[in-house]
Amino acid sequence: MKIDLFITCLNDAMFPRTGEATARLLERLGHEVRFNERQTCCGQMHFNSGYQHDALRLVRHFVDTFRDADVVVAPSGSCVGMVRDLYPRAAEWAHDDALLAEVQALTPRVFELSEFLVHHQGLEDVGAYYPHRVTYHQTCHAMRVLRVGDAPLRLLQRVRGLNLVALPAVDQCCGFGGTFSVKNPETSTAMLADKVQHVMSTNAEACTAGDNSCLMHIGGGLSRLQSGTRTVHLAEILASTEHEVFA
Amino acid sequence: MSAEARLEILTRVNRAQPAEPTRFQRPARPVSGRDEHDVVEQFAEYAAEYRANVIRTSRSALPAVLGDLLQGQVQVAVPKDLAADWLPAALAVHRDDPDLTDLTVITAVVTGAAVAIAETGTVVLDHGPGQGRRALTLVPDHHICVVFEHQVVESVLEAVQRLHPSARRGQPLTWISGPSATSDIELSRVEGVHGPRTLDIVLVAGPP
Amino acid sequence: MSAGGIKPARPFPAAARDTLGNAQMRRNLRHATTTIREKRQRAVDELPNWEALRDEAAALKDHVMAHLSEYLLELEASVQARGGQVHWARTAQEARSIVAALAQRHGAQEVIKVKSISTDEIELNAGLAAHGIHAIETDLAELIVQLAEDQPSHILVPAIHRNRAEIRELFQRKLGAELLTDDPKALADAARTYLREKFLSTTVAVSGANFAVAETGTVCVVESEGNGRMCLTMPDVLISVMGIEKVLPTWQDLAVFLRVLPRSSTAERMNPYTSFWSGVTPGDGPQEFHLVLLDNGRTDVLADDVGRQTLRCIRCSACLNVCPVYERTGGHAYGSVYPGPIGAILTPQLLQLEDENANTLPWASSLCGACYDACPVKINIPEVLLYLRGQISDAQPPSVQAAAFKVAAWVMSEPHRFEGAIKLARTGQGPLVKHGAIHALPGLLAGWTASRDLPAFPRQTFREWWRQRPAAQEHGPDRPEDTSETAGNAWEPL
Numbered sequence: 001m002k003i004d005l006f007i008t009c010l011n012d013a014m015f016p017r018t019g020e021a022t023a024r025l026l027e028r029l030g031h032e033v034r035f036n037e038r039q040t041c042c043g044q045m046h047f048n049s050g051y052q053h054d055a056l057r058l059v060r061h062f063v064d065t066f067r068d069a070d071v072v073v074a075p076s077g078s079c080v081g082m083v084r085d086l087y088p089r090a091a092e093w094a095h096d097d098a099l100l101a102e103v104q105a106l107t108p109r110v111f112e113l114s115e116f117l118v119h120h121q122g123l124e125d126v127g128a129y130y131p132h133r134v135t136y137h138q139t140c141h142a143m144r145v146l147r148v149g150d151a152p153l154r155l156l157q158r159v160r161g162l163n164l165v166a167l168p169a170v171d172q173c174c175g176f177g178g179t180f181s182v183k184n185p186e187t188s189t190a191m192l193a194d195k196v197q198h199v200m201s202t203n204a205e206a207c208t209a210g211d212n213s214c215l216m217h218i219g220g221g222l223s224r225l226q227s228g229t230r231t232v233h234l235a236e237i238l239a240s241t242e243h244e245v246f247a
Numbered sequence: 248m249s250a251e252a253r254l255e256i257l258t259r260v261n262r263a264q265p266a267e268p269t270r271f272q273r274p275a276r277p278v279s280g281r282d283e284h285d286v287v288e289q290f291a292e293y294a295a296e297y298r299a300n301v302i303r304t305s306r307s308a309l310p311a312v313l314g315d316l317l318q319g320q321v322q323v324a325v326p327k328d329l330a331a332d333w334l335p336a337a338l339a340v341h342r343d344d345p346d347l348t349d350l351t352v353i354t355a356v357v358t359g360a361a362v363a364i365a366e367t368g369t370v371v372l373d374h375g376p377g378q379g380r381r382a383l384t385l386v387p388d389h390h391i392c393v394v395f396e397h398q399v400v401e402s403v404l405e406a407v408q409r410l411h412p413s414a415r416r417g418q419p420l421t422w423i424s425g426p427s428a429t430s431d432i433e434l435s436r437v438e439g440v441h442g443p444r445t446l447d448i449v450l451v452a453g454p455p
Numbered sequence: 456m457s458a459g460g461i462k463p464a465r466p467f468p469a470a471a472r473d474t475l476g477n478a479q480m481r482r483n484l485r486h487a488t489t490t491i492r493e494k495r496q497r498a499v500d501e502l503p504n505w506e507a508l509r510d511e512a513a514a515l516k517d518h519v520m521a522h523l524s525e526y527l528l529e530l531e532a533s534v535q536a537r538g539g540q541v542h543w544a545r546t547a548q549e550a551r552s553i554v555a556a557l558a559q560r561h562g563a564q565e566v567i568k569v570k571s572i573s574t575d576e577i578e579l580n581a582g583l584a585a586h587g588i589h590a591i592e593t594d595l596a597e598l599i600v601q602l603a604e605d606q607p608s609h610i611l612v613p614a615i616h617r618n619r620a621e622i623r624e625l626f627q628r629k630l631g632a633e634l635l636t637d638d639p640k641a642l643a644d645a646a647r648t649y650l651r652e653k654f655l656s657t658t659v660a661v662s663g664a665n666f667a668v669a670e671t672g673t674v675c676v677v678e679s680e681g682n683g684r685m686c687l688t689m690p691d692v693l694i695s696v697m698g699i700e701k702v703l704p705t706w707q708d709l710a711v712f713l714r715v716l717p718r719s720s721t722a723e724r725m726n727p728y729t730s731f732w733s734g735v736t737p738g739d740g741p742q743e744f745h746l747v748l749l750d751n752g753r754t755d756v757l758a759d760d761v762g763r764q765t766l767r768c769i770r771c772s773a774c775l776n777v778c779p780v781y782e783r784t785g786g787h788a789y790g791s792v793y794p795g796p797i798g799a800i801l802t803p804q805l806l807q808l809e810d811e812n813a814n815t816l817p818w819a820s821s822l823c824g825a826c827y828d829a830c831p832v833k834i835n836i837p838e839v840l841l842y843l844r845g846q847i848s849d850a851q852p853p854s855v856q857a858a859a860f861k862v863a864a865w866v867m868s869e870p871h872r873f874e875g876a877i878k879l880a881r882t883g884q885g886p887l888v889k890h891g892a893i894h895a896l897p898g899l900l901a902g903w904t905a906s907r908d909l910p911a912f913p914r915q916t917f918r919e920w921w922r923q924r925p926a927a928q929e930h931g932p933d934r935p936e937d938t939s940e941t942a943g944n945a946w947e948p949l
Contacts, residue, residue: 009867012917013877014910017944019917035921041867046860048822048841050848054864061868089838093761093845144824173779177821184468184819185902186475190783191821192907220907223892247944249553253543256699256750260524263758271518273707274511293724346738351655367717367725380739381688381730385681386655403725407710414671414706417537419736422729427681430721431596431612432619432639434487440595440643441650442681442728 003031004069006110008079008212009041015212021239021246022075022113028239029117029126038065044082047090049179056099059090063102071120072110075235077142077211080112085145112142113235114210118151124158130237130247131161135204137195137218138170139211152210152234159237167207168198176217196221199229206232206247279401286365290399291450293368297425298438299446306453309393310335313357316391316447320355324387326379329357333393343383350386356443357391358384361413361420363399363448364406369424370394370448371406373413381419390443392423395451459606460547460578461802463790463812467819471788480616480785487615488775488782494722495773495829501724502714512711513833516767519702520757526669526702527748533672537734539744544577544696550749551582554661554694557745558588561692563659569676569686570594571663572610572770573696573749575792576805579661590661591653593682595646602629608786608794610772611720616785650682660686660741664697665769666712667746670705672733674746677716679727687730693741698749700757700766712769715831719771752805761842762804767832768797774826774836780819789816796826800839808847817843856899874918881912913943 003026007019026033043058062083066072074080084107091100117123136156142148156164175181175191195218199207207222209215212233219231236247295301304312314335317323325334327344334340334357341347359377360370370392372378384390400406410420427442438444463470474480499505519526531541544550554574558566566583568574568590580590580601592601596614600607603625607613614622623637632645662683666675674695676683687693703709717726735744756762775781775795786794790812791802799816806813817840826836848857866872887893893909895901903909 007917009873013880013912015944016913016915016917016920020920023921035918037918037921038870040870040873043864043867046864048844049860050841050844051857051860051864052841052845053849054860057864057868086841089841093842140821140823140825144828171825173821173823173825175779175821177823180818180821182900182902184471184780185905186468187471187780187783187819188821189906190475191779216910217907220903220909223908224894224906249542252545252549255545256543256748256754257524257527259750259754260527260699260757263754264523265521265760265763271514273515274507297724297727364725369725374736374739381684382740385684385688403714404710407707407713411706414668414673414731414733417672417733417736419733419739420729420731421684422725422731424723424725424727426727427679428727429595429639429643429680431594431599431614431680432617432622432642433483434490434612434615435639437639437643440647440680440682441593441654441685 001031002070003033004066004072005033005035006039006066006072006074006079007035008074008076010212010216011075014216015233017246018075018212018233018235021233021236022073024244024246025126025235025239026073029123036065042079042082043090044079044086045178047082047086052090052093056090056094059087059103060099063099063106066106066110067102069109071116073113073116074110075113075210075233076213077112077139077146077148078213080110081141081145083107083110112146112148112210114142114151114155115146115148118154119148124154126155126158126238128159128238128240129161129242130159130240132205133163133165133203134206134208134232134237135165135167135199135202136170137167137174137199137207137209137214139209139214140173142210143171148210155234155238156208162237165202165204167202169194174214174218176214178213181217192217192221196225196227200227204229206230208232208234208237210234276404281401286401287396287399287450290363290365290368293365294370294425294448295368297368299368299425299448301448301450303450303452306451309333309449309451312449313391314338316449317355317357320389322352322354324350324353324356324383326358326377326383329359329377333357343379346380350382353387355389355391356383356387357393360392360394360398362406362409363394364403365399366402367424369406369422371410372421372423373410373418374421375413375418381421384421385442388443389445389447391447391449393449393451396453459575459792461576461791461793461805461813462810463802463816465790466812466815467788467790468815470790471784471819474785474788475783479618481783483616483618484782484785487612491722491776495719495776498718498722498724502718508711508715509831509833512715512831513767515703515708515711516832517764519704520700520763520766523699523702523757526704527699529669530667530672530702533669534734534746537672539672539734539746542745542747544747544749544751547577547751550577550696550747550751551579553747554579554696555583555586555588557692557694558583558659559586561659563588563657565589565591565653565657566659566661567591567593567653567657567686567690568597568660569662569678569683570597570613571661571696572792573663573698574661575607577696577749577751579696591657593650593653593686594678595643595680598646598650599625602626606787607792609775610770610794616787654685654689658690659692659694660690662686662693662695664695664701665716666703666709667697667701668703668706668709673706673731674733675709675729675731677726677729679721681728684728684730687732688740690741692743692745694745694747696747696749699753716769716771719773719829719831752807755807756804759804762800762839764834765797765800765804765839767834768801769832771831773829773831777825777829779823779825780821789819796820796836797834800836800843803843803847808843808850814847817847874916877912877916881914884911887911910944
């Protein structure tokens with residue numbers, strides 16, 4: 001299958017390794033992977049912060065970039081959530097029917113990585129090897145907007161060598177929420193404190209998730225506490241093999 | 248002032264409410280084929296879970312059962328039209344006819360019910376025959392409610408349907424699920440605040 | 456005096472700090488919300504068709520909103536036909552005046568009240584006090600809040616932020632109750648003793664309404680303690696204050712709401728007591744009944760295509776109990792009688808998005824979506840939050856922040872500008888980076904690094920790596936570990 005990667009701006013700038021792992025994993029599974037260099041940002045940060053007119057510029061840019069793609073796969077639940085759930089809202093609220101039609105034509109072909117593998121491709125064992133103690137954080141948008149369900153867990157359970165430990169209160173938000181973490185830093189920190197405490201209670205070497213925005217937040221807390229637990233994107237675990245270590 | 252307010256609010260509502268393309272279709276409600284016996288058992292179980300005392304009996308044994316439950320109660324009240332043959336012949340009761348002026352001296356009250364709901368363990372009074380006015384089952388501390396098995400319906404939906412005529416007549420209704428309770432302090436449930444602290448449900452088998 | 460209207464006195468972040476710093480309140484809140492979350496899930500799972508019920512409840516409410524004037528007129532006629540009187544109040548002030556005038560007409564110096572958030576919304580207690588009338592709250596939690604001269608912090612359990620020891624002390628001080636223990640049963644008994652005399656001697660009662668049926672004129676109040684039954688039954692005069700959105704078309708429509716409301720709010724199959732009445736019933740209960748229909752900003756909410764769904768709300772409080780923000784900040788931080796996620800969208804809308812403090816509420820959410828999943832009438836709270844953020848930002852005068860976002864959108868809508876900006880940031884971050892991470896940021900972003908590190912930009916972007924990578928298809932699964940030349944992620948000290 002021809003897959004267009006949507007790497008997302010955060011991964012592109014801050015977590016290139018995640019993008020690389022996503023590309024390698026999909027290629028290993030036999031897909032033809034493309035990266036359209038016109039891509040930038042989905043506009044989630046603007047949209048969620050209240051700058052919806054500014055976000056529209058990015059919505060249109062995304063639609064222009066990926067209009068001809070067969071399938072778009074991204075290693076981020078919240079960015080795919082933005083595209084699938086909020087692009088139609090953005091077009092409706094701007095009363096732009098032409099954009100709405102384009103969005104509706106495109107968004108059913110945009111997938112988050114784990115849902116693409118499990119729900120779309122019917123895969124659970126992607127041939128990964130990762131001999132570490134790992135705990136998994138369920139990100140809100142993957143869970144409640146995209147409804148990926150247990151797709152990430154099913155993938156992790158089939159990773160050879162991986163010791164998966166359950167994260168207490170797994171369905172609780174880490175407190176990032178984009179602009180929320182800046183506008184309400186104390187409340188966000190209170191939520192993060194609980195999340196970090198739960199992660200540390202698992203004694204995991206790594207905390208994984210399908211979204212580097214949440215992981216950046218959790219990782220920020222773990223790093224400040226010198227906890228010794230790292231954050232690792234799900235794609236990097238799934239891309240890792242005996243021969244090639246991504247994380 | 249109110250006429251002006253009324254007009255303004257209705258005008259504002261008319262301007263604001265959306266145009267709706269289709270009328271709301273209430274979903275079809277399939278009648279449950281559940282066994283009546285199961286429904287009655289579920290009612291008894293759920294009512295008991297809400298700390299009502301559920302006593303199973305037959306029509307012929309009803310007076311004896313009520314006699315036992317009322318043992319030691321000196322001031323017993325009943326609605327003015329409660330069937331006399333429910334009670335033991337020797338029992339002295341206050342009929343609410345004319346209205347009893349001081350319900351605070353009454354220690355127990357016996358009434359019938361209109362409907363009971365298995366899904367929730369609820370008894371419903373529509374304050375029709377044998378159920379009395381609302382205060383009668385509110386002020387005394389012990390309510391004994393007689394429910395016949397044929398009055399038990401499976402769901403809230405069926406109960407609402409069955410109670411439609413009472414509602415259309417403008418009768419008040421009281422739905423009772425266990426004794427009065429509160430969870431206001433640390434969400435820990437305490438039974439018995441302002442309503443009757445004891446609720447006995449006498450569930451009568453067989454024809455009325 | 457309990458019960459404080461809907462205008463927040465402070466912006467949310469400032470108000471939130473109080474609870475965040477109060478360890479006792481944090482523990483009380485966490486205990487309560489965790490307990491009820493688990494119970495609710497069990498109560499909901501017990502019904503086989505929960506999702507269908509949610510759909511039906513939402514569709515029915517939407518239908519009501521589309522025919523609201525029709526159903527309000529039908530309700531008015533039905534209530535009047537049963538001997539009740541109907542009043543219309545455009546504002547909180549009008550509603551207070553109506554209730555006060557009715558109470559005064561009966562010479563009442565005290566009125567008893569059933570817990571009602573709509574009367575809290577209109578600050579009725581203070582309004583009555585201004586006329587020399589004392590309103591006595593009869594719900595246990597409302598009584599606690601009133602005696603403590605506190606504010607409610609939860610829709611369903613307004614004293615959720617107080618624990619038993621605090622309540623015991625309060626009852627001893629204010630009711631003169633002799634309490635040997637702080638057992639909730641003993642505390643409830645003390646309230647029973649104090650209130651019983653009030654129930655039997657007060658002539659005027661005030662309530663809210665959970666539902667009112669246009670077809671039959673039936674008004675419904677859902678409760679647990681029996682204080683509702685007492686207020687609705689024992690006095691001579693009953694005044695019920697109801698938001699105009701609470702009307703339902705037909706008697707049968709109660710079925711769906713009586714199934715979803717108790718399970719969503721108290722996590723019970725059914726609450727202990729539900730009372731229904733139509734107008735007045737000769738020989739039974741109050742012989743004078745007044746229904747006050749309240750607008751107070753609701754028609755403005757109704758006029759908005761996106762915000763309108765807020766009016767589906769049945770005040771169950773399920774969204775509060777699942778909200779991670781509410782769990783940490785409690786209800787007081789929202790500064791309104793409507794706290795939590797529903798408050799974050801309802802309060803600013805009722806104030807026409809013109810109240811600066813209320814306008815901070817749509818940002819009091821991490822957008823985790825738990826509220827939407829729990830809502831029995833499927834209000835898409837995250838969607839409305841975002842919509843309101845947009846409306847509020849649009850109306851604001853130009854700011855540095857707005858300009859920054861505008862520039863960012865311009866930069867990010869072209870790949871070469873985006874790439875240039877990253878390179879600039881990579882160079883500029885130099886002095887801030889220590890051991891691969893940023894530990895302190897200046898300005899607006901300082902809030903982040905107050906408690907968390909931020910990763911530094913790695914030395915290569917994904918797209919830089921992509922351009923220079925060997926054609927990937929040439930490598931099989933046994934590709935040797937040749938990735939050392941590629942970019943590492945942020946965090947990783949290189």
